[in-house]
Amino acid sequence: MGQKEGNITAVDILKARKVIHDSIVHTPLTHSKALSDISQAEVHLKWENLQKTGAYKPRGALYRMSKLTPEEKARGVITASAGNWALGVALGAKSLGVNATICVPANTPKVKIERCKALGAEVVLHGSYFDEAFAHCQTISKSSGRTFVSGTDDFDTFAGHGTVGYEILEDLPDVETIICPVGGGGLLTGISVWAKTVNPGIRVIGAQSTATNTMHECFKAGKLVDVPVPPTICEGLAGGITQLNLDLALKWFDDVVLVDESKLKEALLWVLKNERQVVEGSGVVGPAAILQNKVKFRPGEKVAVVISGGNIDLEILGIKV
Numbered sequence: 001m002g003q004k005e006g007n008i009t010a011v012d013i014l015k016a017r018k019v020i021h022d023s024i025v026h027t028p029l030t031h032s033k034a035l036s037d038i039s040q041a042e043v044h045l046k047w048e049n050l051q052k053t054g055a056y057k058p059r060g061a062l063y064r065m066s067k068l069t070p071e072e073k074a075r076g077v078i079t080a081s082a083g084n085w086a087l088g089v090a091l092g093a094k095s096l097g098v099n100a101t102i103c104v105p106a107n108t109p110k111v112k113i114e115r116c117k118a119l120g121a122e123v124v125l126h127g128s129y130f131d132e133a134f135a136h137c138q139t140i141s142k143s144s145g146r147t148f149v150s151g152t153d154d155f156d157t158f159a160g161h162g163t164v165g166y167e168i169l170e171d172l173p174d175v176e177t178i179i180c181p182v183g184g185g186g187l188l189t190g191i192s193v194w195a196k197t198v199n200p201g202i203r204v205i206g207a208q209s210t211a212t213n214t215m216h217e218c219f220k221a222g223k224l225v226d227v228p229v230p231p232t233i234c235e236g237l238a239g240g241i242t243q244l245n246l247d248l249a250l251k252w253f254d255d256v257v258l259v260d261e262s263k264l265k266e267a268l269l270w271v272l273k274n275e276r277q278v279v280e281g282s283g284v285v286g287p288a289a290i291l292q293n294k295v296k297f298r299p300g301e302k303v304a305v306v307i308s309g310g311n312i313d314l315e316i317l318g319i320k321v
Contacts, residue, residue: 008155008248010197013162013190016063020160023062023095025051027164029171029304032287034274039290041297044172048164049279049310053115055236056164056187056308057088057151063160064149065092073098078146080104080137082130082183082235083112084282084309085151090119101146103137105129107235109280109313129229130239152184153242162190168304169198179286179295180306182206182215182256183237185249187308192252205295206249206256207285209264212237216256218246233264233281236309257295259288267291268312280312 027047035043048056065077076099079089086102093100100121104113106128116123126136141148151157164187168175178195180188188206195202208216211232217225224246229238249256259267264281267288271279279287286305289295297303 008158008162008189008193010194012155012159013166013194016059016156016159017163017166019066020059020062020163024059024163026167027051029168032275035287035290035305039297039303040299041301041303043290043303043305045275045287046164046168046304046306047277048306048308049277049283053084053087053091054309054311055084055087055283056161057084058091059088059163060151060157060160060186060190061085061088061092061149062095064154064156065089065096065098067156068096068098068147072147076100076146077149078103078137078141078144079149079151080130080134081151082238083108084236084311086116086121086123087112087119087311088151089149090116090121093121094119101140103133103140105133105235109235109311111313112311115311152186153244158186158190160190161187162194164306165191165194169195172302172304175202175302175304177203177205177295177297177301177303178306179205179207179289179303181237181282181285181308182208183212183239183282184241185215185245185253187306189248189252191306196252203254204252206253207289207294208237208256208258209234209261209281209285210258211261213258214239214241215245215249216258219249219253219256222250232261234261234285236280236282237285257289259285259292259294263292264288277307278310278312279307280309283308283310
């Protein structure tokens with residue numbers, strides 16, 4: 001099951017970087033003149049949509065799976081995902097020669113399912129949202145003996161994701177604010193641990209949409225609360241969180257903001273037009289937070305915004321392929 005005990009430190013992120021450095025892309029961090037003009041800050045975009053599999057997830061998946069024992073590798077692995085974690089695990093399994101089964105909800109974008117299969121993973125569609133796919137995954141894990149690899153509840157996974165923060169600080173050492181999409185919070189936790197270890201004054205802000213606001217509501221309440229998940233184009237940010245996720249968020253995050261789900265297609269098209277990049281709904285919430293004036297900046301403040309992924313069904317944008 002997920003690794004429930006322990007901690008994550010900057011040392012863990014350094015270890016993860018050493019292990020996965022040659023297997024991942026050091027993605028670009030580019031200045032956005034358009035967002036800088038809008039915000040009066042100095043905004044830079046971290047393009048994890050250009051990572052292998054089109055999202056940041058291989059970082060945590062490769063590091064977590066590097067710790068599999070020979071016996072675990074022989075039995076194979078299983079995970080549950082809304083899509084991008086599935087791709088990360090599928091890539092890691094292929095690179096290690098390990099059999100992988102991925103449980104995904106029925107609303108997972110076709111492009112993610114097809115890419116998982118292309119990487120050799122078995123894909124099982126179950127339920128209408130992540131929590132149902134997750135429960136089914138647990139049942140299969142117990143009956144098959146496959147090792148469950150958690151994308152939301154494992155410190156090794158978080159340490160791998162934290163290498164995004166390492167790269168941001170390497171490329172923009174005097175960054176003052178980091179904005180990042182939040183679902184379960186593993187990515188921003190890893191980034192925060194590195195950033196605040198280097199400079200405790202760095203502000204880290206999570207972003208969600210109004211349709212994927214579980215972490216936002218729990219963060220504001222300071223406790224786990226039940227939050228319904230309506231239809232969303234941010235499927236990667238949808239679903240419940242654990243007490244571990246919330247504890248880490250309360251320890252490391254400065255704030256979690258909400259952007260208007262109804263305006264996200266507009267934000268996707270804005271990024272396509274102004275930055276010439278294809279981004280998925282979950283990945284665009286950071287730029288949307290600036291476009292919708294959800295975060296306040298000082299003039300000239302140095303800001304890094306994480307674009308977490310680009311695996312979108314283009315039909316969402318009205319593009320026939």
